[in-house]
Amino acid sequence: MPQLDTLADLLGPAGCLRDEAEIAPYSVDWRGVYRGQPQAVLRPADTAQVSAAMRACAGLGLAIVPAGGRTSLCGGVVPQAQGPASVVLSLERMNRIRDVDPLDNSLVAEAGCIIESVQNAATNVGRLFPLHFGAQGSAMVGGALSTNAGGIRTIRYGNARELVLGLEVVLPDGRVLDDLRRVRKDNSGYALRHLFIGGEGTLGVITAASLRLFPPLAKRETALVAVRSPREALKLYARCQESGAELVAYELIQRNCIEITLRHGTNVREPMALTTPWYVLVEAGSTHPSIPVREALEAALMAGLEAGEAEDVVICESEAQRQNLWNIRETFPEASRIDAPGLPTDTCVPVSAVPEFLERSEALIAAHWPEGQMAALGHMGDGNIHLSMKAPQGMTHAEWLVRAPDFEERISELAVELGGSFSAEHGIGQSKRASMAALKSPVALELMRAIKATLDPAGRMNPGKVLPG
Structure with missing residues (x-):
């Protein structure tokens, strides 16, 4: 096609993929649920090429x-199956760390940098980049910011949004918004970066970001706690918060999730006798080695045992023990896919509402899909529980989806009813547009559409994503 020749001339052979085999990986999402064929895959090498490509596409x-990194779980990074003619614009070649300043506690990374590479760059100068989630070895900075990624350390450091000082963004018409300043205080008008964080590429393309760094943790103490129910886990969470041991993570895990991981996971072993329905993985830390983290955490957990909030406690005595616990937590999604099909959700409720949310979810499943099995784990410390409903053995994903087509919708409605959100950290993409239409405030949607119309009047940026049709 002549128009693709124009793009190839603009970006060079490495910057414009047109062969069907080369394009194929960009045509399907990570879960294999959404598929859409782009005309080409553009791979610009720098911001100037992104700008030129955007102007040319316009x-x-x-x-x-x-x-x-295309690890999206909501179909946000592939074209719509029946959408307009489109190209995928991949930031993978823009993978430079432009600057690291340990005194300023900041780092400037291009959008194609792997999250793990940013973590390593911070470590090399004695600092910590705290964003941490399962896909960090393949997810990239631009995607993580575009979906406002969360992860296990949100209770201490916040989501991706809280870790951004400034952005460089290429607008739909090719103009470059250079707002990479690293200052902590800036009251010079609207904080424009927040339009693009969580925007999933519907308003512009993030090409670089100024990110916040922190002192590294000199000490970490990790424990697995057996509890009877989420209500006890919530009481124990309050106790741990007040203990003086600063929490880094507080993960709630249903016993069947551990059992599934032990069956299908690799490099995991049973951490304790599994005698209760629920478990808590708790980690506390300190930036100075003299802080008595273990003593404070141990005292809180022992007090929890005495108060009946906990049934058993294992505090890690080695890094190998600690890594085993985190392997169980972080390899569950893959083990779950091997075990049986599931219908996943990504909701958030106020922390105090987590027990009620789980109790009502379990009752909903029992009433409408008694053959299903609830599998829940997630970030109890920030209210983001990843709840799925596992299919009976032998049933395919397609069959299970036909059996329970409104499961995710019902769980989302429950989360919103309890004061929460139907999307916590995975974004909207294609999969949650119906929930946006049904559950998002009409005023909020009106404002979002007005912003979209202002920045992208032709509707060319990631069409069919985020905003309902």
């Missing part, structure tokens, strides 16, 4: 689907 009338 002139050619091509829609643009920005992509990073």
Whole structure:
């Protein structure tokens, strides 16, 4: 096609993939649920090439689907199956760390940098980049910011949004918004970066970010606690918060999730006798080795045992023990896919509402899909519980989805009813547009559409994502 020749001339052979085999990986999402064929995959090498590509696509009338590590769980980084003619714009070649300043506690990374690479760059100068989640070995900075990624350390450091000082963004018409300043205080008008964090590429393309760094943790103490129910886990959470041991993570895990991981996971072993329905993985830390983290955490957990909030406690005595616990937590999604199909959700409720949310979810499953099994684990410290409903053995994902087509919708409605959100950290993409229409405030949607119309009047940026049709 002549228009693709124009793009190839602009970006060079490595910057414009047109072969069907080369394009294929960009045509399907990570879960294999959403598929859409782009005209080409653009791979610019720098911001100037992104800007030129955006201008060219505007002139050619091509829609643009920005992509990073393509670990999206909501179909946000592939074209719509029946959408307009589009190209995928991959930031993978833009993977430079532009600057690291340990005194300023900041780092400037391009959008194609792998999250783990940013963590390593911070470590090399004695600092910590705290964003931590299962896909950090393949997820990229641009995608993590575009979906406002969360993870296990949100209770201490916040989501991706809280870790951004400034952004460089290429707008739909090719103009570059250079707002990479690293200052902590800036009252010079609207904080424009927040339009693009969580925007999933529907307003522009993030090409670089100034990120916050922190002193590294000199000490970490990790424990697995057996509890009877989420209500006891919530009481124990309050006790741990007040203990003086600063919490880094507080993960709630249903026993069947551990059992599934032990069956199908690799490099995991049973951490304790599994005698209760629920478990808590708790980690506390300190930036100075003299702080008595273990003593404070141990005292809180022992007090929890005496108060009946906990039934058993294992405090790690080695890094190998600690790593085993985190392997169990972080390899569950893959083990779960091997075990049986599941219908996943990504909701958040106020922390105090987590027990009620789980109790009502379990009752909902028992009433409508008694053959299903609830599997829940997640970040209890910030209210983000990843709850799924496992299919009976032998049933395919397609069959299970036909049996329970409104499961995710019902769980989302429950979360919103309890004062929460139907999307906690995975974004909206294609999969949650119906929930946006049904559960998002009409005023909020009106404002979002007005912003979209202002920045992307032709609707070429990631069409069919985030905003309902």
